[in-house]
Amino acid sequence: MKKLINNPRAVVAESVEGFGRAHADLVTVHPDPLFLTRKDAPVSGKVGLVSGGGSGHEPLHAGYVGRGMLDAAVPGAMFTSPTPDQILPATVAVDGGAGVLHIVKNYTGDVLNFETAAELAEEEGITVRTVLVNDDVAVEDSLYTAGRRGVGGTVFVERLAGAAAERGDDLDAVTAIAQRVVDNVRSMGVALAACTVPHAGVPSFDLAEDEIEIGIGIHGEPGRHRIAMEDADGITVRLLEPITADLALAAGDRVLLMVNGMGGTPASELYIVFRKAVELLEAQGVQMERSLVGNYITALEMQGASVSVLRLDDELIELWDSPVHTAAMRWGA
Amino acid sequence: MKKLINNPRAVVAESVEGFGRAHADLVTVHPDPLFLTRKDAPVSGKVGLVSGGGSGHEPLHAGYVGRGMLDAAVPGAMFTSPTPDQILPATVAVDGGAGVLHIVKNYTGDVLNFETAAELAEEEGITVRTVLVNDDVAVEDSLYTAGRRGVGGTVFVERLAGAAAERGDDLDAVTAIAQRVVDNVRSMGVALAACTVPHAGVPSFDLAEDEIEIGIGIHGEPGRHRIAMEDADGITVRLLEPITADLALAAGDRVLLMVNGMGGTPASELYIVFRKAVELLEAQGVQMERSLVGNYITALEMQGASVSVLRLDDELIELWDSPVHTAAMRWGA
Amino acid sequence: MALTAQWAVAWLRGAAEVVAENRVLLIDLDRAIGDADHGENLDRGFSAVVAKLDAGPDPATPAEVLKGAAMTLMSSVGGAAGPLYGTAFLRAAKALGDAVEVGPDEAAAMLEAARDGVVARGKAEVGDKTMIDAWTPAAESARTAASAGASAEEVLSAAANAAQAGAVATEPLIARKGRASYLGERSANHRDPGAVSTAMILQAAAVAAGGVNL
Amino acid sequence: MALTAQWAVAWLRGAAEVVAENRVLLIDLDRAIGDADHGENLDRGFSAVVAKLDAGPDPATPAEVLKGAAMTLMSSVGGAAGPLYGTAFLRAAKALGDAVEVGPDEAAAMLEAARDGVVARGKAEVGDKTMIDAWTPAAESARTAASAGASAEEVLSAAANAAQAGAVATEPLIARKGRASYLGERSANHRDPGAVSTAMILQAAAVAAGGVNL
């Protein structure tokens, strides 16, 4: 394993420290217990947005702290949900009196830790709502699983709920926007090569030179199917079809399309996938209204990509276009 | 070799096509010969900025086309300089009557092809100036080489000359700003693992599990020295020291610091390097005034990073902070 | 050893040791069907528990020891295992009340409470390929042993043995809870890391009591 | 074959073939001390030259053929090799003027002009480990052969042999121009890809003329 790190156990702390130095205009780093808040938190009268999860998915979540997005991010250890003693003070720190929304990716660990933190925050008199993001269509049979995972759709939830909070929506309204995004977003990913978690030191799984994993998550977990390598167009079909089917996308629908890199994929390849995805959507009469192409939710240096599609409406488009100023997403500001 | 591509020879064309779809609000793609222009080109009365080079360094250069940066980008084949028949029409397309600046990374191929295009453009009555970027301190002995390579500093030159052009500077003034940046920026890179050029199909070089290449360029070339793996702090010292020495940085100097990912490096690692680089600069009394951390000039999926330092003055800071709106760099707009 | 506060401290120190020794094994089990962090998470958590014990002061009752450990695990393990083990130790502590020494029936009650806590948090059933597949047979065997008049040490040994068998028995199962469930059928033929760590931790309880080493 | 327009066409088609056959070899040479694209660049360029020739019309003079190739190479090879080979063929064409058939002296003059063009563009000297290390001995041997009364075919063969020897001789050199120069001493013990391709292309000229295959 070769990585630009010092002590594997210090990776998250040192990285967040560097992040704090680079973006001192945007965030305050609280080192112990570790969490980050928006520089001007708490914003009085505004609903506070808290998200978090295991580290290794950068820029998620710290990169999305700032105006029009998150008020706090809570980084866990590598690929490990943060603990309630981090989530609770983050929640307290961003409560501007209008309550706090927890945006939680649907993994057992995240759910349990945020649940506990929410209970403790309620005991301190803070109203907390929770939205679970579960957009991964790779998890087919959610009756017999922990349910669908939260993956790329998380980026959209954080942005759109953040925009709603910024325009002054109350906690119910912000929660409703977040839930509307969850209900209308689906994602699917592929890995060409696994990542290596620093504390493990060996790749999360082994793929032969002619194999790829379809339906991977963002934690270096093996995917649902292992298939022979295909070209970009073929892979894009495999990623997009279950999404459009599950969303029941129809001609005339407008969508936000994200082609997301898993961390070790050249941007040029992401745009090749994007090109095909747009072509496929257009062939169905679906209109790509807005897009993101790049590394937005990663799995360390994993090679691969994920596709996320969100069905848009006028309000969501307006929220999307409103100003956002974070380390990793910025416009209009 | 596993890549999200179709035909290796179509990678650049398909990728640029996808880029054009994703950023249709910013750029126009001219497919044959291939180049991209800013949507509103030519901007009458404004100096036009053209850059280009081999593909595989994304977001450079297409990602930097737009307000406050480039007017045109000319992508060559993978790691191969574009040809004069691409550069010439790009130059013509962005000439708003105030002349055109070619920003050229100092590689024999880029220099020769831009030189020819500039001659041809002059024959068509367009005034062309050229600035050569040669910031790579890894090339020690420039008397006996093709000179220093242009690497990370290119991003700064494109941004700052672009800002100067946007505020209305004339060709001489824009050229002077570009040259001032070149004179005050130095860079150095490290590779932990090589990249694979699609047409070659095998990694550009082989590194053992405990080796790294210090002083690599952005084309998958081997570096200047091969050393045993070190920790992030040690590597950061190796990258930064030759830079600060060559720039003769002194206490009180203010700098723009970039820690750039080579394409396959997790953001978390870049921030660890950044953290150490800031610490080292501060120990010298040097003030980190502005920063960039992320994938700004890459070598496909190479694992590694580069550090670039630009000595700032008040004018350069003002230019840096002025609005920029491109696919890969955006603020104030 | 009688099951006093000293026993509880020895249990936790023993658990920390066995987890540290098996850190890589637990990571490897989790890499196969999860995200390769279980050994790292528990090692981090139990090291923190030991650090707290080292810092003192010495608690007076087993419940106090277990409650302290619960809070530390909750705030340092993270992931799924953090809240689950945290709850297990919290409920175990609650079940013991103020008792200065734990008898066979209390030991069984403690393990039942822990098991119930894990079920309450994780909603897994036996056969879902989770740590419940170790906790449940452990609690049941403890109760059977206690009812049959076994000593507290014997109750803990019975629990540890049953947990170990339960962990082994997760191997053929298809996971229906936790991260391994995403793999569907591909989760079969691997032992569940949480069930394996549960067996290790319960073994440490028995060993600390002077019970038979397995 | 007399060195007519047909010869020039045969030369370029032959060059395209040898470059295509050796695409991987040239990529590998460039990977060792450059950026692994030389074979790809030349293959793309000479394929384009052949496509242009196929599209017709048939040119009347060797110069016309070489000038057309020069323009195509310039606009399709890119990198360092594009302008350098483009200039070489452009200068070669200029040196031949309107001649319908090339004699021995003209052949030598053509190669000298090509070499001078590469030097003018690239500013490399003999020994810098570039294609100049093949072009220069080629031009010099051609001149010597022509002065000694050799036929045009023999002049081309002499040039090709000398280019090949020159390419081989780049192996121990430390590069001082082009991308390989960044490697410093690490550039030694590898042949220069551009010198090797120059030898191949000049061999194609000799072969097209019916000269000795090397």
Ligand SMILES: Nc1ncnc2c1ncn2[C@@H]1O[C@H](COP(=O)(O)OP(=O)(O)O)[C@@H](O)[C@H]1O
């Ligand atoms: N719902 C659940 N109920 C009981 N145990 C569970 C549940 N989900 C996961 N587990 C246990 O947690 C273990 C994984 O712990 P760990 O790897 O530390 O957390 P994570 O899955 O968040 O990475 C699994 O092996 C399993 O035994």
Ligand SMILES: Nc1ncnc2c1ncn2[C@@H]1O[C@H](COP(=O)(O)OP(=O)(O)O)[C@@H](O)[C@H]1O
């Ligand atoms: N200044 C120069 N003068 C002559 N030949 C050169 C010069 N620079 C490079 N070359 C030749 O170009 C070859 C490399 O061509 P190629 O790989 O196609 O371009 P690039 O170096 O831009 O990738 C080298 O092997 C060398 O022979």
Ligand SMILES: [Mg+2]
């Ligand atoms: Mg985990």
Ligand SMILES: [Mg+2]
């Ligand atoms: Mg090249």
Ligand SMILES: [Mg+2]
């Ligand atoms: Mg795990």
Ligand SMILES: [Mg+2]
């Ligand atoms: Mg090359």
